[in-house]
Amino acid sequence: MGVQDRRHGTGGRDQQHGTDGRAEGTRSDRVSATRTRILDAAERLFAEHGVHAVSNRAVAEAAGQGNNTVVGYHFGTKADLVRALIRRYSAAMDTRRERMVAALGPDPGVRDWVDCLVRPAAEHLADLGSPTWYARFGAQVMTDPALREIMVAGSLASPSLTTVLDGLNDCLPALPVEVRLERGDICRQLLVHHFAQRERALADGTPTPRASWADAATGLADAIVGVWTSPVTGRAD
Template identity: 55%
Template sequence: MAGRSRRLEQVSATREALLAAAEKLFAEHGVHEVANRQISAEAGQGNNTAVSYHFGTKIDLVRAILRRHAEPIEAGRLRMLEAVGDSTDLRDWVTCSVRPVTDHLESLGSPSWYARFIAQVTGDPALHAVAAEEFKTASPSMRALQDGLNRCLPHLPAEVHAERAAMTRHLITQMTAERERALADGQPTFRDSWSATATGLIDVIVVLWKAPVTREP
């Protein structure tokens, strides 16, 4: 029994090492530029087949990394949504979009690679759909968030709402990736903390949602 327990611990530790190594390399170089043997080497594994043994395909590995971070982000968003309740203040709902992500990034310390990993994956046409599917599955709170935004902005046409939701995602993804990269490289950042970064993003995104809708002639 003790031997089985140790074996399970070893398997878990190996998986975690491979996930961390893959996240770092994917963030720095892009998913398609990294070979499984490079991930194994970064994780300190002598077996070049370790990635395929533990995860299967590279897409499966990407999914595993996404799920690794989805749980704490979702938990944070659910807590914020509970506090917001039935608010009709747009800023409350935008905060629920932004702060679960920045809070999680702060919890990772520095250097971290998650924000840059997300930027790589969502910017890749072959992986964008994978990420979208994982976010939808792992984050049921996003439906409540969408409903809250709809209540605050009932005049927005559905297609404009969808467009501005996409703009919101891009802003969060790119600005957090830029800050994460600057921190890792020891470069100056626009704001002195993740919390302040969230505040700046929220300020801009609130204005984005409130922008007029101009119809083409």
């Protein structure tokens, strides 16, 4: 009886441990699913209405959560939620960019570096399918002075993006400082808003100038190369 009791006791503990493990796994899955629903809802609402116009309550309701504090519980402040959304796709785009940089020839030019800047985002948006909201979310963030720094800091934390920007800067034509700053600002506007406009058109079912995200990336790269390499005119000496 003693041996039999010990066996039953051991078996009971093993069974309990297994149950605890499954329960812990189930809880982890639930937390992950909740976070994903919150991110999905926040990305869509921020893209459509702007970050500051959307309350945590609205995000929680759109995510199907009855508890209005759930957003703060999982992500902290509104700025923390924005950071989480920026990080959400950064690894995938970094991987694409690293692959493109590794495939560059021995003497890449302006167009090569611009492609590395533009195409990872276009490819990722294409893979997400339609509708997407990330490009419009990014545009909303970049038009807000307080939030722009979060996006910029997140971008500059990417070693592959730093490599691309350094490579591009090294092969740009010589330009006066003020012209270089001006053209950099123009290119940032194109990078942020061109894909956001295409994303909006696809969501609304309206025509787009290019048939695919890959073609849209080609058009955007053409435009950015043109901005950087066009002649400088009309300057007073």
